Amino acid sequence: MTGSVVFDPLIPWVAIAVLAALALAGVSLALWRGLSGSGYRALAALVLLGALTGPAYQVEDRAPLTDIVVMIEDESASQMLSDRPTQMGGAAEKLASEIAARPNTELRRVTVRDGEGDAGTELMRALSAALAEEPSARVAGIVALSDGRVHDMDSVPDIPAPMHLLMTGRETDWDRRLIVRNAPAFAIIGEAVTLTLRIEDSGAAPVTDGSATLDISVDGGETQSFSVPVGQDIELPVTLPHGGRNVIQFTVPEADGEITDRNNTALIQMNGVRDRLRVLLVSGEPHPGGRTWRNLLKSDSSVDLVHFTILRPPEKQDGVPVGELSLIAFPTRELFLEKIDDFDLIIFDRYKRRGILPAIYLDNVADYVSKGGAVLVAAGPDFAGADSIYRSPLARVLPAEPSARVFEEKYRPLVTDVGGRHPVTADLQDEDTWGSWLRQIDVEPQAGRVLMSGIDDRPLLILDRVGDGRVAMLASDHAWLWSRGYEGGGPQLELLRRLAHWMMKEPELEEEALWAEATGQSMRIIRRTLSEDVGAVTVTRPDGTAREVPLNEVSSGRFEALYDGPEIGLYHLAEGEHEAVIGLGPAAPREFEQTIATADLLEPAIAPLRGGVFRLEDGLPGIRNVREGRPAAGRGWIGLTPRGAYETRDVTQSPLLPAWLVLLLASALIVGGWLREGRR
Known part of the structure; x- marks a missing residue:
């Protein structure tokens, strides 16, 4: 029970102040005039002014509240290294029992784990959430058991009591880590790109010769080892060996005594892209589709086009030698013998043998083609004649033989069943x-697969693999009608782009392919095939364990499955003869970027309220009470600030100047003053 005098004025304090000033002026005038009753009048004014302030005696029934101590236990990934879990577990239980034994004290235990994704240790956000649930006037102290590697110091809350760090780890700890300083997301196939790496030792590292072994593998293949310097940028x-995703793994073998090898590996996933597509277009004679082919190829800035056209049709005989039909001599030997391997794609558009290109x-x-090149044949009526390029050494790589028949009638191209599953023609547009x-x-098809058909289901578009190369045949020279918008046109540009990319062996257009797309620690496994069904995919984890993952067909020729990877690292996928690799998680997990315990990061939160930092390997400090504003830590002890908080259960008030007493005193003093002045 506590008592105090409180005021509840009947009118605003400003009005009371004005009345007091008027009363003081009146009393001063009475004294100046020498009136004998001025004293009585002054006392009467004081009584009336006191009554207006509403004085009362207030008695509160208070119940004391316990002090609250917040203990934060860091269970992030870096806290699982070495013997830190044992250190923290033993210290936390002992500290909890000591705080529970203190009178008038409660303990709040907060566990901190890894943040979402690669956010690291969000200790300050956990502390903010804990303080938001408790009255700040009851918090007597905060104790954090951690290695000090905190990643959200930009979110430090308003801390109402001293904070202390009981630090895990040991002074003899050291670690070696691999850092990727520079790694572009894309690189041109066949051109060198420079990566910047660094091997760095931290903590109490032993003295060595200053070098370490660096192992490098691409797409999980054979490992190459190099000796590189430590502490220097490399x-x-x-x-990159191929287009699409290339997974490069860098590994530094674990050294004796380092606390973890989790940061000794870095995964880099780079996409290989082609610089420019070099295309040789050979047109057999001028025709409406010739300019369409040229315009389509020139519209793509990534295409370098070399175009050769036979300027004179065979039925025109004007006596001009073939070699003199162009302004400059066509470099047939240079293009078809010396520099043919420089081209990515050769297109024969209505070309036939005229003696210009020898056998x-x-x-x-x-x-x-057999050595890895690509040829596209757009066949016209000449392909069915005696001068067809099929009647040449090129026939051994062509997928179909002409029957000498040419159909001159209207028809609409259709995608075959196989074409509906092949990435070149699947989902082109609505065929209608x-x-x-x-x-x-x-x-007549001799090899390959028919993706599109025409009159009476006759083959229209045929794709084939020959040796290491690829061949496509379009059995019509009227594809240009689509680009002219005839009867609504069609997807000629997209079809040509897909054909070119398929012949360039771009991964996204492979009809038999296995790959995965990563999102955090999950991957979407994708298997594309022309078959009706596929087997399960064998997923090999970074630790060497394997698991069978069944696939479900999501669209024609496309099978998928979702898989959650339990750990960060390189995963190998295999289904039949098809293999792929993918890296899950960040290249360098944030929790393992720096692993040596330190108090430097938490110092801005500890210093303002004069908290302390102690290593658990030196023993658990004692606990003392300290007054607010005094040093909260010393040699072998940490301080808690008793808050003295309480809960008010009941409040009673008794007026000091009841109305009847004010009336009696004021009346008596006023009358007394009047009588005093009257006798005089």
């Missing part, structure tokens, strides 16, 4: 909106 030139040149084109073509060359 400029490493890398050439040895066409034979060289066939060899070019396509315009018609007016000519088709009758061919």
Whole structure:
């Protein structure tokens, strides 16, 4: 029970002040005039002014509240290293029992784990949430058991009591880590790109010769080892072997005594892209589709086009030698013998044998395909004649043989069942909106797959693999009608782009492919195939364990499955003869960027209220009470500030000047003053 005098004025304090000033002026005038009753009048004014202030005696029934101590236990990934879990677990239980034994004290235990994604240790956000649930007037202290590696110091809350750090780890700890300072997301295939790496020792590292072993592997393949310096930036030139995603793994073997090897590996995923697509377009004679081919290829800034056109049709005989039809001599030998391997794609558009390209040149084109090149044949009526390029050494790589029949009638191209599963023709557009073509060359497929058909389901578009190269045949020279918008047109540009990219072996257009797309620690496994079904994918984790993951068909020719990776690292996928690799998680997890315990990061939160930092390997400090504003830590002890908080259960008030007493005193003093002045 506590008592105090409180005031509850009947009118505003300003009005009371004005009345007091008037009363003082009146009393002063009475004294100046020498009136004998001025004393009585002054006392009467005081009584009335006191009554207006509403004085009362207030008695509160208070119940004392306990002090609250917040203990934060850091269980993030870096706290799981070495013997830190044992250190923290023993200290936390002992500290909890000591605080529980203190009178008038409660303990709030807060556990901190890794943040979402790669956010690291969010200790300050956990502290903010804990303080938001408690009255700040009851918090007597905050004790954090952590290695001090906190990643959200930009979110420090308003701390109402001293904060202390009981630090895990040991002074003899040391660690070696691999740092990737520079790694571009894209690189041009066949051109070297420079990566910047660094191997760095931290903590009480032992004295060595200053070098370490660096192992490098691409797409999980054979490992190459190099000896590199420690503590220096390493400029490493890398050439990507193929298009699409290339997964490069850098590893530094674990050294004796370092506290973890989790930061000794870095995964870099780079996309290989082509600089420019070099295309040789050979047009057999001028025709409406020739300029369409040229315009389509020139519209793509990534295409370098070399175009050769036979300027004179065979039926025109004007006596001009073939070699003199162009302003400059066409460099057939240079293009088809010396520099043919520089081209990524050769297109024969209505070309037929006229003696300009000798048989040895066409034979060289066939060899070019077998060794990895690509040829697209857009067949016209000449393909069905006696001068067809099928009647040349090029026939050994062509997927279809002409029957000498040419159909001159309207028809609409259709995608076959196989074409509906093949990435070149799948989901091109709604076939019902396509315009018609007016000519088709009758061919008999000898190899490959028919993706589009025309008149009476005859083959229209055939794709084939020859050796290491690829060949496509379009059995019509009327694809240009689509680009002219005939009967609504069609997807000629997209079809050509997909054909070119398929022949360039771009991964996204492979009809038989296995790959995965990562999102955090999850991956979407994708298997594309022309078959009706596929087997389960074997997923091999970074630790070497394997698991079978069944796939479900989500669209024609596309099978998928979701898989959550339990750990960060390189995963190997295998289904039949198809293999792929993918890295899950960040290249360098934030929790393992720095692993040596330190108090430097938490110092801005500890210093303002004069808290302390202690290593648990030196023993658990004692606990003392300290007054607010005094040092809260010393040799072997930490301080808590008793708050003295209480809960008010009941309040009673008794007026000091009741109305009847004010009336009696004021009346008596006023009358007394009047009588005093009257006798005089």
